[in-house]
Amino acid sequence: MGIKVNLAVILAQQNVKSKELAEYIGITEANLSLLKQGKVKGIRFDTLEAICRYLQCQPGDVLVFEEDG
Template sequence: MTIVVNLDVMLARRKTKSKDLAERIGISETNLSLLKQSHVKGVRFETLNAICRELDCQPGDLLEYQVE
């Protein structure tokens, strides 16, 4: 069982660069990159809320549960 982060898909759909999103939501590009690559163990609701607000999407657009 795996949670997959589809942030790169949403960034492409919104034609937004990671650098710009990171700046707008107040996190480092490095942390945003780690999140995009699913290399984090968790994400704060505050961060998820900010990403959804900036990309005009729902949490389910960013996070996907997959059974391996």
């Protein structure tokens, strides 16, 4: 599977709305939705940093490597 994005789980755990996070990090809700679904090819470090700052988490909480099979 490769890299899995756990952003939706973290948002639910912390009861944070996507709209709030998108406004804070300066991206559209549509782009945040694509990120949450893992449908992006990459993420800028400053975006990841802003996500971690807002959610008070580590990059490894947001992005997880999963072996295939």
